[in-house]
Amino acid sequence: MTQSQIRLLIAASGTGGHLFPALAVAQQLPDLKIEWLGVPNRLEQTLVPSDYPLHTIAVEGFQTRSVVGNLRILLRLIASVFQVKNLLKQRNIDLVFTTGGYIAGPAILAAHLQGVPVILHESNYLPGKVTRFFSRWCQTVALGFAGSSQYFPKAKTLWVSTPVRSQFLTPQALDLPIPDEAPLIVVVGGSQGAVAVNELVRQCALKWFEVGAYMVHLTGDRDQAADSLKHPQYFPLPFYENMAGLLQRANLAISRAGAGTLTELAVTHTPAILIPYPYAAEDHQTYNARVFADAGAAYLYRQEELTPQLLEKVVLDLLNSPEILPQMTEKTANLAVIDSAQRLAALVRQVAHKER
């Protein structure tokens, strides 16, 4: 059989953190027949190119309070396993690749029942419960962080880092009027913005503007006060496509600690102040952030300890010091892996060929 006949189902859904790495891997596999598995009304509806037929199943996470609600979710989950199993059979799928999250459970279980191999990529340091449980039925678990192998005692693991969009790998122009010599702070709260971080930085920003800094603030679209601060050095945007150009130009990021953004910070050598999302499942963003803080690439603050006064001072100290940011930049660069998508694509080909 020839390589062009490999049929791959990518199960990736929900947030940028799950979709962008999967899209980057798909781009490396132009000779494969790729189909996509997602959920109705999520980001995949807009992000997944029409070249990949998009199939959807209605899955969601379990609620902790309502027994009836959880029972309904369980029934839907069971139904979706059989739906995916049928899909694998009908479309003659050779291999499933998933980036975790709610969609991964039914995708892995259906593949297991159908005898189709699965590669799972976990971008977070602390894997989610679904990933930990279902990893036993995966051919290989590809890891974003090398240290995560301890959480997969029953699986074969391979560290590949986390793929970034291809634009991150070449210099991108920035279409914002920011003078070349001005320090640029980028504030990013994951793919949906972070209202608590937004409120914090708006209280400090004027002091940073006084010392010449500019700020691009990715507010998300749920912040009622997103337009409340006006200043010529301040650019609030609900969402920005050109993250590559923005982070390549940034001198400092103030950010949540989602695995996607952290990988992009590493690839663009951007030092950061990290404020993990306090309500993330099992506090997993703190585990991600710790890797960067321990490497000297970032400062890590818990949201509840970070007052506006403290943040204002920490950033001023960084802006005023000629050494600290360049040193952190160097340490951030040490964490960069630029060929992660190629490593994962090679793994996909290897497993697909072996299993035929």
Ligand SMILES: CC(=O)N[C@H]1[C@@H](OP(=O)(O)OP(=O)(O)OC[C@H]2O[C@@H](n3ccc(=O)[nH]c3=O)[C@H](O)[C@@H]2O)O[C@H](CO)[C@@H](O)[C@@H]1O
């Ligand atoms: C709240 C929560 O549980 N978030 C999780 C979600 O992250 P979530 O997708 O929210 O955040 P990530 O940092 O992983 O990824 C955000 C992505 O959106 C992009 N972006 C963001 C803003 C913008 O204006 N433009 C833009 O393109 C970033 O460049 C990045 O690629 O999945 C990740 C991967 O499992 C986890 O690590 C995160 O903890």
